Amino acid sequence: MSPVPKLILQRLVLGVVTLFLVSALIFVGIELQPGDLAEQILGQSATPDTLAAWRAELGLDLPPHVRYLNWLGGVMQGDLGNSLASRRPVADLLSQRLANTMFLAGYAAVISVPVAVVLGLLAALWRNGIFDRGVNVGALSAISMPEFFVAYVLILVFSIQLGWFPTLARIDEAQSLGDALYRCFLPALTLMLVVVAHMMRMTRAAVINVLASPYIEMARLKGVPRWRIILRHALPNAAAPIINVVALNLAYLIVGVVVVEAVFSYPGMGQLLVDAVSSRDLPVVQAVGLFFAATYVTLNVLADILSILSNPRLRRG
Template identity: 75%
Template sequence: MSGIQKLVLRRIGLGIVTLFIVSLLIFIGVELLPSDLAQEILGQAATPETVAAFRRELGLDQPAVIRYLEWVAGVFQGDFGVSLANRRDVAELVAPRLKNTMFLAGYAAAIAVPVAVTLGILAALFRNSIFDRLANVFALSSISLPEFFVAYVLILLFAVNIPLFPSLARIDDATPFIEALYRTFLPALTLILVVIAHMMRMTRAAIINVLAEPYIEMARLKGVPRYKVILRHALPNALPPIINVVAINLAYLIVGVVVVEVVFVYPGLGQLLVDAVAKRDFPVVQAVGLFFAATYISLNILADVLSILSNPRLRAKA
């Protein structure tokens, strides 16, 4: 077995252990919530006998360890339980919301990643120029503003003052693709403005760091144009940190959409999670939380592997 294969297997193993720990923390967090779940669902007028019977129906009369092991065993079999709010299978509730969240994340990523990398390369190419300074001011401003503030400003500008786009991003399976792009433009733009700054600054910093290497100076002494030095020599060796920051921001586009989806009432996983918390629908909360954790861990593992594969020196060390 090669070093790369061992590294991949080791990363996957660590990811599985991390996911197991996160699942335990999610279950413990739900268990530590105050009040009796059965009492909350039935109301204060319910008799003790009714509450006890409902607790047995939900399995709440069993020890926490047994319930956790049953939940994990069900997850491995694709069974996330039954919603307490409407008695539907959790997987049926999550599937369409997951599709919508992935659509929004893909929409934002398709624009944010190439734009951020291009701006980062240009900022490194024209270092300390007016363009570089303006790009850094824009990046710092975007990083400093929270998502909900950016979302409300965009709604005020492009849905109220200049009514170009809807303030509510309502889509379903019957919505045509172009119409879905139009309706979700403002939430996608919010995500783009939030994540593009991190990727641009990391791209710029990584390329500038590589430009200090001796082989870059040798290429310059040979008369290689500056843009070729960056594209052919600096960028390939600056890929590992760029891949890492892109993967982290892609994970954010999927995991960190809760606030954006709530602001725009977008029918995704974030909105489903908030509704489930409000209704104390804990099987849904656990399923969505576990999916978010698995997504973040998987993208970080993928970033580690791609960072090594994209750099000959790191491949040699592996």
């Protein structure tokens, strides 16, 4: 087998194994929660017969490894079980919220990726200048602040003091695209401020590393303009680490929306997870956790594959 298919196959196998291990950790974490789920659902006044019937219905009377295999087998067949709170299939609940989360993540990605790449290129172009130092200070400040703090600051400034945007990002199918973009601007801006810093710094570092290469020095000696050196020579050869960090941050935009959606009461997967934890709706918690893990692992594997395909040295093993 040639080097490229072999490397890609290795990444895919590692991704599947990682996802399997994560599913086991999710199940173990649910099992280690204190208290009896049947007693918490029915209350302390429930009779022993009622508790036994509930445990049998929930499968709590089976050994843990049997319940894990049953749950994993159902997931592989597309059956995520039923919600304990609403008695609806978990797959239906996820499908309603998944579109909202993907919309918010896509909205933030469309803004953050071009901004991060442009800022990283400009910082590399004017390295050690005032612009470079200012952008780095801003990036370090954004990285240092947690998402909920950034969100509350944006709400205080743009919603309460200026009154430009609503404090809650409520959307539904009846709204137009423009209205949805307007209502989701603050949560998208919150996510953008968090991920732009990582992508910008990686873009800057990758381009500066390539600028130290001998062929870049030859281009400078030939009188090639600096902007052309960066765009035509440095950026294509620095694509592998940039693609990697962009893919990882796209994974964060989907997986890391829990806090942001909770702050803005956005009806997405993160808010669904918070509500499920509050009501101890364990099938929903397991399903959302597994979805987030699958998304993160998939985008990590995709980042590795794109890095291999974009780098001739990696393609040759």
